[in-house]
Amino acid sequence: MCRNIHQLHNFEPPATPDEIHAAALQYVRKVAGTTRPSQANQEAFDRAVAAVTQATAELLSELTTTAPPKNRETEAAKARARAERRYAS
Structure with missing residues (x-):
């Protein structure tokens, strides 16, 4: 999994729409293998980001925990x- 995608569940305050969108964008970038799609692929890329954002928001709203x-x-x-421990030289 991409290291730039952070856990969003079970935080106070809850994840913001911007955080959810950023995670969705990172996911789609990773899957697509590009940070900026070509003009020919921009519409499909944007639809994918919107779909992942929506699915993530729905998931976060439905998850429960006792922690x-x-x-x-x-x-x-x-x-x-x-x-610091990982990159200490």
Whole structure:
């Protein structure tokens, strides 16, 4: 899976529409193998991003959990610490 796609479920506050769209865009870019499609493929690319955005929003609205919501700042700090360990030279 693409490292730029982050978990969106079970955060307080919940994922924003912009975060959902960004994840959908990254997914479609990964699947298509391009960051910017040609003009001939732009319409299909945009439809795919819209469909994935919609499906992701629906999924997030229907998921349930008993775990307490995660804090964005705490999770970001954990990710930075993992990156420091991973890329330490």
